[in-house]
Amino acid sequence: MINKKVAxxxxxxxxxxxxxxxxxxxxxxCGIPENCIAALVKKGIKNLTCISNNAGVxxxxxxxxxxxxxxKKMVSSYVGENAEFERQLLSGELDVELIPQGTLAFxxxxxxxxxxAIFTPAGIGTEVAxxxxxxxxxxxxxxxxxxxxxxxxxxxxxxxxxAGNLIFKATSRNFNTVMAMAGKITIAEVEELxxxxxxxxxxxxxxGVYIHRIFQGSDYEKRIEKKTVSK
Amino acid sequence: MLDKEAIAKRIAKEIQHNSYVNLGIGIPTLVANYxxxxxxxxxxxxxxxxxxxxxxxxxxxxxxxxxxxxxxxTMLPGAALFDSAMSFGMIHAQKIDLTILGAMEVSENGxxxxxxxxxxxxxxxxxxxxxxxxxxxxxxAMQHVNKDGESKLLPNCTLPLTGIRCVKKIxxxxxxxxVLPKGGFKLLERAPGVSVETIKKATLGKxxxxxxxxxxVFD
Numbered sequence: 001m002i003n004k005k006v007a008x009x010x011x012x013x014x015x016x017x018x019x020x021x022x023x024x025x026x027x028x029x030c031g032i033p034e035n036c037i038a039a040l041v042k043k044g045i046k047n048l049t050c051i052s053n054n055a056g057v058x059x060x061x062x063x064x065x066x067x068x069x070x071x072k073k074m075v076s077s078y079v080g081e082n083a084e085f086e087r088q089l090l091s092g093e094l095d096v097e098l099i100p101q102g103t104l105a106f107x108x109x110x111x112x113x114x115x116x117a118i119f120t121p122a123g124i125g126t127e128v129a130x131x132x133x134x135x136x137x138x139x140x141x142x143x144x145x146x147x148x149x150x151x152x153x154x155x156x157x158x159x160x161x162x163a164g165n166l167i168f169k170a171t172s173r174n175f176n177t178v179m180a181m182a183g184k185i186t187i188a189e190v191e192e193l194x195x196x197x198x199x200x201x202x203x204x205x206x207x208g209v210y211i212h213r214i215f216q217g218s219d220y221e222k223r224i225e226k227k228t229v230s231k
Numbered sequence: 232m233l234d235k236e237a238i239a240k241r242i243a244k245e246i247q248h249n250s251y252v253n254l255g256i257g258i259p260t261l262v263a264n265y266x267x268x269x270x271x272x273x274x275x276x277x278x279x280x281x282x283x284x285x286x287x288x289x290x291x292x293x294x295x296x297x298x299x300x301x302x303x304x305t306m307l308p309g310a311a312l313f314d315s316a317m318s319f320g321m322i323h324a325q326k327i328d329l330t331i332l333g334a335m336e337v338s339e340n341g342x343x344x345x346x347x348x349x350x351x352x353x354x355x356x357x358x359x360x361x362x363x364x365x366x367x368x369x370x371x372a373m374q375h376v377n378k379d380g381e382s383k384l385l386p387n388c389t390l391p392l393t394g395i396r397c398v399k400k401i402x403x404x405x406x407x408x409x410v411l412p413k414g415g416f417k418l419l420e421r422a423p424g425v426s427v428e429t430i431k432k433a434t435l436g437k438x439x440x441x442x443x444x445x446x447x448v449f450d
Contacts, residue, residue, distance in 0.1 A: 027278040027315070028301040030294065053315070080354030081301070089353050096353075101277065102319030102361035109316040120323065121364035125342070125395035128360065158295075170296040170312060171279045177314040205314075222294035225301040230286040 004164040009039035024052040025155035031172030033156040035217035077101035110147035112181025153183025160190035164208025189217040255332030258372040282310025330366035339436035344390035363394030375403035382435035
């Protein structure tokens with residue numbers, strides 16, 4: 001079986017360089033690649049373009065990279081939980097492209113399916129549509145949105161095998177599957193890495209063909225952004 | 232005048248039996264607490280879940296299980312998990328019957344603004360632009376006037392738009408209003424003790440008043 005295993009996050013990200021475009025999976029802090037983010041912060045690469053639904057919080061997730069001013073541009077749908085992000089944006093230090101969440105998902109999906117673009121009604125009549133091609137199908141307007149091109153996609157799964165097959169838990173699947181499929185090089189960190197044959201092929205969410213490097217992460221904090229409990 | 236809980240309670244009466252519903256952040260989230268017992272409803276959370284349940288107990292808290300507001304939640308029997316592409320796929324394929332969301336402004340032709348205040352608030356649209364572009368039915372839950380006392384029901388939105396000609400109904404602390412296809416806010420119900428005159432003063436857009444306007448009824 002093809003073996004995609006690498007030792008750790010440092011090895012997995014070793015060839016990511018200044019100016020690269022990265023996709024980072026997760027929704028809020030749920031399902032983010034904690035180990036790779038820590039390694040990127042340690043390595044100190046700069047001028048990155050990050051495609052990720054959110055920008056973490058001030059002291060966790062992509063927020064750690066923002067603190068170190070490693071990010072030149074963010075492509076996200078919602079960044080409301082990060083004060084440092086908002087400060088850098090309003091001061092002009094950080095470039096940001098805010099796009100609808102479905103558009104973000106579909107532009108990843110398109111890349112993973114080999115499609116150059118998709119049509120979506122999201123953003124019609126708003127500033128999101130400015131400068132974009134509009135086509136009318138069956139009486140409704142749609143925006144043409146192009147597939148993302150990212151040097152690297154970095155995702156976090158629950159379980160994986162050394163062949164790169166991935167299984168996700170609960171709502172940590174979010175953008176991780178479509179981003180895993182969309183990277184020119186995709187790095188997967190998993191909570192549990194097993195040998196081929198140990199995962200049920202019926203349960204695989206992303207087949208290993210999309211994955212180039214996989215490793216078992218460690219010390220997952222899995223921080224909860226808004227812990228809400230019922231009495 | 233209604234408080235937030237009462238706005239949620241009134242909106243809950245709009246939910247049809249056997250429907251799929253997406254709830255936005257804020258007052259819309261509260262609607263789940265007031266669904267009548269005889270109504271079967273399935274809540275979608277656009278980060279990848281159908282069959283969202285109530286908040287977990289301390290013992291049930293799972294960092295991998297959150298809603299689109301990033302709150303910890305539970306799954307009900309029959310729940311299903313999926314990724315963000317499928318989530319917005321089902322939204323754009325109009326499988327979700329009703330979207331309930333908040334707004335900063337709504338115009339009399341149904342335009343909605345709820346994601347950006349230029350130079351001040353930069354949070355992003357999240358899934359709102361997708362939801363308002365495709366939902367079959369959209370109900371807005373919001374305050375009738377903003378903190379400065381200015382109407383949020385306008386002839387035209389002044390803030391950057393989230394979507395156009397999409398809002399069907401609005402429930403505020405003062406009233407229930409339908410947005411008519413030809414334009415205008417048609418007053419359907421008054422909050423208990425609120426006069427038509429008060430609603431007129433708080434509505435800058437075209438307000439349509441026909442006959443006696445009943446007070447809202449709560450069970």
